[in-house]
Amino acid sequence: MAVQGIDVDLVRAQFPALQRLSVGGEPAVFFDGPGGTQVPSSVIEAMTDYLSSSNANIEGEFETSAKTDEMIAKARSYGATFVGGSSDGITFGPNMTTLNFNLIRAFGRTLKPGDEIITTMLDHDANVAPWLLMAEDRGLVVRQVGVTEDLNLDLADLRAKLSDRTKVVAFCLASNAVGTLTPALEISELAHDAGALVWADAVAYAPHRRIDVEALGCDVLLCSPYKFFGPHLGMSWMRTDLAETLPAERVRPAGSKPPGHRFETGTQLHENIAGFVAAVDYVASLGEGDDLRGRLDSAYSAIQSREAEMADQLLGELRELPHVRVTGVQDADPSQRVGTFGLVVEGYRPALLSRALGAKGVYTWNGNFYAQGIVEHLGLDLEEGLLRLGLMHYNTESEIQRCVEQLGLLISAA
Numbered sequence: 001m002a003v004q005g006i007d008v009d010l011v012r013a014q015f016p017a018l019q020r021l022s023v024g025g026e027p028a029v030f031f032d033g034p035g036g037t038q039v040p041s042s043v044i045e046a047m048t049d050y051l052s053s054s055n056a057n058i059e060g061e062f063e064t065s066a067k068t069d070e071m072i073a074k075a076r077s078y079g080a081t082f083v084g085g086s087s088d089g090i091t092f093g094p095n096m097t098t099l100n101f102n103l104i105r106a107f108g109r110t111l112k113p114g115d116e117i118i119t120t121m122l123d124h125d126a127n128v129a130p131w132l133l134m135a136e137d138r139g140l141v142v143r144q145v146g147v148t149e150d151l152n153l154d155l156a157d158l159r160a161k162l163s164d165r166t167k168v169v170a171f172c173l174a175s176n177a178v179g180t181l182t183p184a185l186e187i188s189e190l191a192h193d194a195g196a197l198v199w200a201d202a203v204a205y206a207p208h209r210r211i212d213v214e215a216l217g218c219d220v221l222l223c224s225p226y227k228f229f230g231p232h233l234g235m236s237w238m239r240t241d242l243a244e245t246l247p248a249e250r251v252r253p254a255g256s257k258p259p260g261h262r263f264e265t266g267t268q269l270h271e272n273i274a275g276f277v278a279a280v281d282y283v284a285s286l287g288e289g290d291d292l293r294g295r296l297d298s299a300y301s302a303i304q305s306r307e308a309e310m311a312d313q314l315l316g317e318l319r320e321l322p323h324v325r326v327t328g329v330q331d332a333d334p335s336q337r338v339g340t341f342g343l344v345v346e347g348y349r350p351a352l353l354s355r356a357l358g359a360k361g362v363y364t365w366n367g368n369f370y371a372q373g374i375v376e377h378l379g380l381d382l383e384e385g386l387l388r389l390g391l392m393h394y395n396t397e398s399e400i401q402r403c404v405e406q407l408g409l410l411i412s413a414a
């Protein structure tokens with residue numbers, strides 16, 4: 001099927017934040033997406049609609065509560081379609097980090113001293129620290145897989161670290177700091193051959209690529225709707241048998257149906273869950289197809305093509321600047337990277353560059369983005385870190401030009 005292109009003007013008109021004028025009167029450039037994307041009006045409306053028309057707690061004997069139950073059931077079904085798995089394993093929570101702590105604590109209760117966990121140098125600490133803490137509590141061994149020269153996961157190192165003691169391989173599908181796409185299928189196969197679970201962090205992947213837990217071979221996967229045009233929220237999926245059986249830490253009277261609900265502690269962020277449904281509909285609206293699944297498939301093809309073109313432009317323009325080094329994958333190959341770029345600008349502090357760009361209306365991130373392993377591996381000061389530019393499908397060619405032009409002026413002015 002031919003990929004329908006993205007009409008960027010039509011897209012941008014749906015995002016109130018993208019109309020924002022910065023200090024100089026020019027529209028702000030949002031290259032801060034890897035830290036959280038902007039949201040379309042449909043998401044904002046879904047959240048206010050929920051609060052004005054059906055705000056209630058769950059499982060009550062009255063209309064607004066019934067509507068809330070209905071909305072959450074729809075959100076689980078949307079979550080399942082979004083990740084390509086069953087809705088039984090969908091869990092919502094305040095953010096990915098909190099959910100991961102919860103899920104890992106539940107899984108940890110099934111492990112015994114001497115069991116091994118594999119984490120990676122490329123991961124955000126939300127998929128590292130909870131394992132380290134759990135290992136400390138339960139006498140487990142944590143092994144960290146390193147990276148190759150282009151900052152991808154080192155499969156030879158993974159093979160060397162796997163053994164019949166390995167119980168889980170925890171890794172990211174995409175790096176939030178340098179944009180690498182990891183070879184998920186190969187990693188899953190290696191993990192499963194060793195009898196280990198595959199525990200995937202899809203937070204930095206979800207705005208850019210279609211998730212398919214079946215095709216990727218995941219047993220557990222987590223993402224954050226606020227990184228893909230939704231509100232602040234976390235969501236996870238796990239295999240139904242795990243969702244039914246892992247010893248969740250929960251209050252005794254809480255219900256256990258559907259299984260994913262077993263890991264939801266306390267009252268959920270209902271209005272954000274309503275916003276999540278609208279965010280999935282928004283992404284699907286970028287594609288074509290007879291059903292949600294088909295529209296999401298097509299939408300992500302369009303997102304991938306658009307982002308690859310912009311990534312190519314950005315890399316080309318950055319190459320013209322002195323002192324600028326792009327870390328990791330050097331070209332825009334969409335099988336190797338997403339449009340998240342961690343830059344080292346020799347002789348310039350990322351915080352100062354980001355601040356100066358911000359003053360010109362170009363919003364970027366600086367620091368380590370909690371991707372501690374990779375920032376340390378690059379030999380950078382953990383506090384200083386990198387300057388990060390993140391492209392989303394709603395960004396434009398002229399924004400790229402503006403950003404690179406401003407960066408160039410900062411470098412030549414010093």
Ligand SMILES: Cc1ncc(COP(=O)(O)O)c(C=O)c1O
Nearest residue numbers: 095096097124126176203204224
């Ligand atoms: C790759 C990755 N994993 C995990 C997280 C943590 O997500 P949350 O903010 O939802 O806890 C982030 C947040 O930046 C991330 O980029």
